[in-house]
Amino acid sequence: MTSARMPVLDLDPIEETALLQVVWRAVETASPTAEPWDPFAQAVVAQAGGAALIARFTTGPDLYRRLHVAAVRVADGRLRAWGAEGEDRRQVVLLASGLDGRMAREVFSQGTSVFAVDRPRILDLYRRLSPPGMACPVPVPGNLVRPAEVLAALRAAGWRADRPTAFVAEGVMEFLGGAAMARLLGECAGAAAPGSLLLVQSLDPALVDRARAIGDTAFPWRRLPDPLSAFAHLPVEDVQTLSVTPQPGVGEIEADREPEPLTHVLALPL
Numbered sequence: 001m002t003s004a005r006m007p008v009l010d011l012d013p014i015e016e017t018a019l020l021q022v023v024w025r026a027v028e029t030a031s032p033t034a035e036p037w038d039p040f041a042q043a044v045v046a047q048a049g050g051a052a053l054i055a056r057f058t059t060g061p062d063l064y065r066r067l068h069v070a071a072v073r074v075a076d077g078r079l080r081a082w083g084a085e086g087e088d089r090r091q092v093v094l095l096a097s098g099l100d101g102r103m104a105r106e107v108f109s110q111g112t113s114v115f116a117v118d119r120p121r122i123l124d125l126y127r128r129l130s131p132p133g134m135a136c137p138v139p140v141p142g143n144l145v146r147p148a149e150v151l152a153a154l155r156a157a158g159w160r161a162d163r164p165t166a167f168v169a170e171g172v173m174e175f176l177g178g179a180a181m182a183r184l185l186g187e188c189a190g191a192a193a194p195g196s197l198l199l200v201q202s203l204d205p206a207l208v209d210r211a212r213a214i215g216d217t218a219f220p221w222r223r224l225p226d227p228l229s230a231f232a233h234l235p236v237e238d239v240q241t242l243s244v245t246p247q248p249g250v251g252e253i254e255a256d257r258e259p260e261p262l263t264h265v266l267a268l269p270l
């Protein structure tokens with residue numbers, strides 16, 4: 001199906017970032033140097049507009065795509081390790097799921113209940129674009145700045161507070177801000193069973209300077225929240241930070257600058 005038959009661009013700019021990131025994963029999967037990775041992303045992008053969609057979302061610097069892909073791989077590894085820690089770890093909640101392909105990529109153990117929380121239009125798109133036969137999460141429309149309502153909607157959708165859950169929030173801290181993200185995580189932590197995990201991806205505040213250094217005048221943020229200070233008051237004992245340092249890409253090499261971590265995956269075991 002082409003974009004002419006399936007218009008997908010009736011999204012606002014925040015919702016469009018879900019398309020942007022699924023395009024990035026599809027591009028990575030198509031790269032001759034990458035191992036086969038996200039067939040779900042490829043199938044979704046083919047449905048949503050194919051080459052035209054890719055062209056639309058790959059005009060900016062490649063740095064952000066490489067950061068995203070690297071961070072998703074790091075999160076995949078942490079989620080697999082969490083799932084392998086116990087037979088009881090069979091619930092995952094994707095907070096701001098976008099068009100996540102982890103079910104199809106079999107990152108979670110068989111039989112895991114996966115819930116996708118996002119805005120209604122994204123969840124509708126998720127349903128329409130999911131290839132037949134590829135597994136898809138249970139949709140839970142919700143606004144993440146209202147965590148109590150999100151948890152109530154999750155319960156209504158079958159999520160069990162008495163079983164360990166991995167709550168995954170990638171690509172959304174920048175939109176919610178540090179305080180709202182900390183409130184969301186605090187509420188999830190308060191409701192979650194022991195053995196649960198909070199996994200948060202966040203861009204490093206230094207990315208603002210890096211964007212300027214590579215001449216990206218369209219970079220959408222002038223300031224980025226610092227996750228460690230935002231989460232300082234969460235009721236968790238340990239914040240494990242898995243940082244992602246991208247190799248310089250073409251046109252990004254600055255002789256006087258060491259590569260620095262520009263995105264982080266924070267794991268907060270409960």
Ligand SMILES: C[S@@+](CC[C@H](N)C(=O)[O-])C[C@H]1O[C@@H](n2cnc3c(N)ncnc32)[C@H](O)[C@@H]1O
Nearest residue numbers: 015017018021096097098118119143144170171
């Ligand atoms: C950059 S995408 C990330 C999607 C996905 N996590 C990924 O990594 O591909 C940001 C997502 O956050 C969602 N989002 C932003 N603010 C939200 C809110 N207040 N409540 C629910 N979803 C929100 C958008 O709809 C979008 O799908």
